[in-house]
Amino acid sequence: MHTPNLIAYLNGQFAPLNELKIPVLDRGFLFGDGVYEMIPVYSRCVFRLDEHLQRLARSLAAVGIANPHELAVWRQIVLQLVAQQDFADQSVYLQITRGVAYPRNHAFPSTDTAPTVFAFSDPLEMPAAALCAQGVAAVTTRDIRWLRCDIKAISLLANVLAKQQAVEAGAAEAIMLRDGRQGEEALMIEGAASNIFIVKNGVIYAPQTSELMLAGITYELVIELAEQHQLALVLGEVSEAMLRDADEVWLTSSSKEILPIVELDGLPVGNGKPGPIYQQMLSIYQTYKATVMRRGED
Structure with a gap:
């Protein structure tokens, strides 16, 4: 396997990515026992670093892994990692596992087991202008997570399978539908690697944050921008019927930013073209990126 000439971080040391090694008894390898975070970087300005690190801290606390670093130390690691890359727009990946332990046992190891801390940074590739202008296709799938x-x-196997379902269908994303309670209609949750917004009659709808979905930083930013620009917005349950009857559907993520979904399960969304509310939000987002995100002001 060829890896680019990237500088990465492992347990206190910076080194070329292709030289780093993790023991096979690491619980991240054996159980998927760990958490991660993705942080976008624009023109070497890390976007909302503290918010990402706070989300990382919440994930660590939720699975009972002691946070290996204080906020200031995390900030130093990320900023040093960003500074050592040859490219300005980056996607920083942080991963913390419960560490290396023997024997293999589902229960937590002893409290003196040190977490494994790994980080690297890839070039951040923004979506091509053609995708924003033409839109992408998506499929729906049952949420089995x-x-x-x-x-x-x-531990993202269910997301991996959903994403592969999309790939095999020639689509960009799989939108997960979770069965409703006691025979109620299925609800739209999120994409395999994105959050999902819909538009109906000029109103933007998005699922309210809950334990069933991961609220992305871009999801939160889109909501902020919609509110700042007085766009009609409703947060709450979004049913499968609402999704299929939508005038517009968007996906949002740090790497995809905001993309219009113009085809769903082989059928056109609305008129099969990116809609006017999407065009307005895309313009707002790109202005914000140029004037705030690339200047490190937020």
Whole structure:
């Protein structure tokens, strides 16, 4: 496997990514026992670093892994990692596992087991202008994940399978539908690697944050921008019927930013083209990125 000439971080040391090694008895490898965080960087300005680190801390606390660093130390690690790359726009990946332990046992190891801390940074590739102009396709799939999707856990097999379903269908994303309670209609939750917004009659709808979904930083930013610009917005349950009857559907994530979904399960969304509310939000977002995110002012 060829890896780019990237500088990465492992347990206190910076080194070339292809030189780093983690023991096979690491619980992240054996159990998927760990959490992660993704942080976008624009023109070497880390976007909302403290918010990402606070979300990381919540994930660690939720799974009972002691946070290995104070906020100031985390900030130093991330900023040093960003400074050592040859490219300005980056996607920083942080991963903390429960550490290396023997024998293999589902129960937590002794409290003196040190967490494994790993980080690297990839080039952040923004979506091509053609995707924003033409839109992408998506498929729907049953949400088979556990009940704590708000934890950014590294055990992502269900997401991997959903994403592969989309790939095999020639689509960009799989939108997860979770069965309703006691025969109630299924609800739209999120994408395999994104959050989902819909628009109907000029109103933006998005699922309210809950333990069943991971609220992305871009999801939160889109909500903030919609409120700042007085766009009609409703947060709450979004049913499968609402999704299929929407005039517009968008996906949001740090790497995809905001993309219009113009085809769902082989059928057009609205008129099959990016809608006017999407165009307005995209303009707002790009202005914010140029004037705030790339200047490190937020």
